[in-house]
Amino acid sequence: MKLYVILPLWALFTNTHQKSPSDNCLCELINSEKPFPYDKLEIAQDRASRCTNNITPQKSSTLDGLMLGLDRRLLQLEKDVAILENEDDGKLFGALSLQIIENEIVEIQQLIDRLNSSTKENKNLSENMAQQLEDVKKEMEELEAFDTMQVVKRQQANQRLKRDLDRCKNNGVHPTTQPTQPTGTCPLGKFLNITGPRVQTAGEYAGSFKFGGWGRDPKPEPGKESWYWRVMLTSSNRYAHYVRLYSSLSSLIVGISVPGNVQIHPSNPTTNTIQGPNVVLYAGALYYNCYNKDSVCRFNLTSKTVTTLDLPKGTRYNSKGDFCNLEECYLYTDLDLATDESGVWVVYSTTQDFGNLLVSKVEESEPPKLGKTWRTSVYKRSVTNTFMACGVLYATRFVNKNIEEIFYSFDTTTGEENFNVGIFINKVAANLLFLNYSPVDQMLHAYCDAQMASYKVLFQSGGNSFTY
Template identity: 65%
Template sequence: MKLDLILPLCALVALSRQAPSSECSCDLTTSESLFPHDKLEAVKAGAAKCNSDISPQKEAELDMLLLGLRRRLPRLQEDVSTLEREDDGQLYGAVSLQVIQNELTQIKQLVARLKSAVQAHEHLTANTSTQLQYLNVEMKELEAYDSMQVVSTQLTNQRLKRDLDRCTSGQNRNTAPSQPPPGNCPHGRLMNVTGPRVYTAGEPGSHKYGAWGRDPKPEAGKEGWYWLVMLTSSNRYGHYVRRYTSLSSLIVAVSTPGNVMIHSSNPTTNTIQGPNVVLHGEALYYNCYNQDSVCRFNLTSKTVTNTQLPKGTRFNSKGNFCHLDECYLYTDLDLATDESGVWVIYTTTQDFGNLVLSKVEDGEPPGLGQTWRTSLYKQGVTNAFVACGVLYATRYVDKNLEEIFYSLDTATGEERFNVGVSINKMSANIQSLNYSPVDQMLHVYSDSFLVSYKVLFE
């Protein structure tokens, strides 16, 4: 019986009995069980504990320890270099050695603290995960008391409002972008890679290492041409560029223009070393034979000019792309093209093996332009390319999958380690990978096979 009917009934009974008192008492019986306020309070306390346990300060602690290690290790290397210069077997060497021992002690202490912090975080993560599962179960039980669906209706309204806000902000963003596109890209951020679009064997008897693609700045009448470079000597050297007038002629291995020779013998001065080459403006850019410099071979004049890279640049297979099982030989210098021109990706001893990106400027000879330094270790990378002024790096997942996991936006200097774009491989290894701004394709040379993928932008 409803409460609003019970009260008038009590009043009527009291009047009929002509009782001297106007007070009325009655019993209210309900089929609903009592709401467990104590359980709700326990859930609120558990949620508050999770919020206090997982805090920004916990992450800041790890960041500070890692920062300390990053600063200590270069200092230790400097101290070792000092010891090597001053070691006379007597006083100076003993003093420098004592400094190094002190540095090592401090580094060991930092490593111990870092290990302890990581273990504590792992334990905290496991406990918090268990607690969240428990809270989730408790909340579902509490929702059963919402017989009139008040709370669920509020949650539904909140979701609808959130979706409406997203839709409204999305429309506004399309008409008036809040941020410029990354780098020099007119397409927006790289979102996905699909394909392969092309998958074909190379020339008969072709070699494991090589590269292929299109010229982003071709001569008139050669807009649809393709090029191919194979390392024909020891998977290390090449001395010609093979041209094709169309994709179909490339697939059936019919090279009508034939080979453009850099030199008649191989290897020799100015021939190609390593697979990471590109063609741009009827000129081939590559790692000069046995040098830490970029060669540019003009296919029309048959002349070679070169650009010297900074002192300490690693070459002759000392700074390769690698994964756990193997390194790709003589991939010290990686040439790349995008909408703005030619880039070179390399590493130096001064950068402790991290990737370095430099713009190659036009000129006679070509010059080295602006340079960007990254925090990405080169031998933890299997390949790299540049698209729209953004450097991307890949890593080996397994024989069927490669992942674009890293990016550096040259316009903002922002680094990302969570790009998370997968490439479905047709063969286990990718010896060269380059982006073509002509058609937004990735051209891959993979264990003698020529493969291409479509790049999808935002």
């Protein structure tokens, strides 16, 4: 039986081995499909890339900033003209008012010129891009004809299915956590979202002064309700010795500082000068981290006097407790001063609290005193910035060079913490170096790598301007 099986195998091996090497089998493959036009795909990709590079959020935000600045400047001009019409003082102050109005008209004309130029440029860009996008759309429709196996359509269907599954998962088993409900002094309800940037400008020093802060005084002195301020760290991106004032938002945008600088000290850095970018202006006084101290300084812009508030023993300073992202820390951001509807706050960390965030109320006494302190469970160096709104502390973290996330909140009224706030900020530059909330108009002011930007904070009730 075994021999009977072996013999046919041997015979098969012999016959196969003796085949002539010249008897090769050749197959000709004929593809009935047209060759794919890779050159057209490259052209479409190149056009789409040019559209992306030419149309950026900065262009639209710049136009929005100019429109907003012009609107506010015209309102201010109307008020000043009304004051001039009622003046009867022997022409002395009337002449001064005329000079102020003349300066305002010059600023308005500069804004109009910039707006006209931007509008014309954006119109030409829109027309050009619309035609290019139409061409790209036609080319992509032609290329879809080569997708005979419908790979692209299946990928699109899979993406839609994945998106629907994610929505079902988030809204079903794991509902999205809503932002903390602010209570106490805030009449606006829940913090829902932010929009913007509404304003984006480098002011008169484009590309200079990477670190700094800016904003409005929530409790301004009479006649200074429309003023804005800016602090630029001028010495090694660490120190500053003056605050720069602007009579309006449009003046800040075009870079005209009519009130000029208010100097804290002629030398920089030295005793009582500013250390770090996290400063705020409140009730005509600048609050900031004192130079080389674990203390808060308050500089009165009218009397030019400085008073000091010492923080608890163990407070981290001189870049021992900075804000950080995964790649780097922002030098001399140990103390973060903040304003909201109730006044001034200071955010910091201490060694005894293992570097976690602490927030304390700064009382408006003379000298200022430290009020109640709240302790959180979030590590300060895991945070890129903080701000206060309606008695609630909010903290941000770095997502990428374009996005920052408001991920954490702490309600000082209830003591509740929320690690899943999930509100995102569209940045104008990679590093968010300053962030502060203005209760006057519910705007969030940011300073990003020498760029100033502002965002509208959206509350549940819609929100009106806060008044004292």
